Amino acid sequence: MDDVSGPVVVRLNEVRKRFRVRKDNSLKDRIVHLGRQGKTHREDFVAVKDVSIEIEAGTTVALMGANGSGKSTLLKLIGGIVSPTSGTVQTRGRMAALLELGAGFHPDLSGRENIYLNAAILGLSRAEVDARFEDIVEFSGIADFIDTAVKFYSSGMYVRLAFSVAIHTNPDILLVDEVLAVGDEAFQRKCMDRIARFRAEGCTIILVSHSAQQVAELCDRGIVLRKGEVVHDGDVDEAIGVLRDVLEGRDEATVSETVDAAPINVASVEILGVDGERNRTFDSGEPLTIRLGLRSARPITPWAAGFSINTPMGHMVFASNTDLLHTPLPPIDGELSIDFRVGALHLGEGTYHVHANAVAPEEGGVHGIAHGATFSVRTPEPTLGTATADVAVTVG
The missing domain is CATH 2.70.50.60 (abc- transporter (atp binding component) like domain)
Structure with a gap:
């Protein structure tokens, strides 16, 4: 990983996130277990385990791992969507997050109304949204449906509008989850080009992606998680190799034995x-x-x-x-x-x-x-x- 001299804009210190998971998910199970000791039918699941990382301004970081590794939870912790069970999360600067499809959109409001609502959530004033409204609509490519309630949008239309709003807030930190995989190939390319431009302009980007091509093209640092723990933090090429080992079930001990x-x-x-x-x-x-x-x-x-x-x-x-x-x-x-x-x-x-x-x-x-x-x-x-x-x- 290249040396970076920018200030730290994201700092996580011994961050842990624990969820309480119910074992009796069906109505029948809940009726059967009604009145019994509640703890018997609940268990703790630790999604993120004592993670400590620092991210400098202007870097593009990929959070990588298998499904259930904790990377999306970690991104939500950074974005303030969820709070840590223990440890601290510190960020500085305006942040825009694309963590879930249509997050921050009200289904009964039109695309136009949701632009103003979502942009306000992301910190823009009405005057700022007025000045950028046409650019937001043009980038999204859904001008014909801008006055239609978003509950009638396809998943692709959702992500187009959400991404367009987020990038036009000119964030200092951009968080991107796998939502880019929803759009068509042309729109994905358009998004990748815009993220690359943000990167060139010094924006800090933290993204979750299963695409080795996206990670290699955009990122200068890769963080690989396995069962909520960081198993690699450094060069992107090395991170992709570590991810392949994790996905194929080769842990550090197995790899070490192979090397020896x-x-x-x-x-x-x-x-x-x-x-x-x-x-x-x-x-x-x-x-x-x-x-x-x-x-x-x-x-x-x-x-x-x-x-x-x-x-x-x-x-x-x-x-x-x-x-x-x-x-x-x-x-x-x-x-x-x-x-x-x-x-x-x-x-x-x-x-x-x-x-x-x-x-x-x-x-x-x-x-x-x-x-x-x-x-x-x-x-x-x-x-x-x-x-x-x-x-x-x-x-x-």
């Missing part, structure tokens, strides 16, 4: 630009270097290493290794780095993940890293698919 068992470990994966510096965004066809950091506990030969470039959906678009390239390798003993310089790889626009592995065939062990690094590709003209090329059109 492997004769050669892939310690790191970096994407470098032509200047030799780490880079996340490339033009299609621009050279890049994939640097693997390797480690062995003893001298090993022969050995090999390689990488693959995959789409967020897991489809391999390119791969290579030292065996395929007939690269002679010296014995590895301790730490060593190996660079794969990839020239003129014409990838289509989008986000790609780099997986890496190392193998010692005579030692009988292989170690790999999934989502070791992530980068995005730009194309001068819009394209479809995972490859791009110069296309000329002749009519006649």
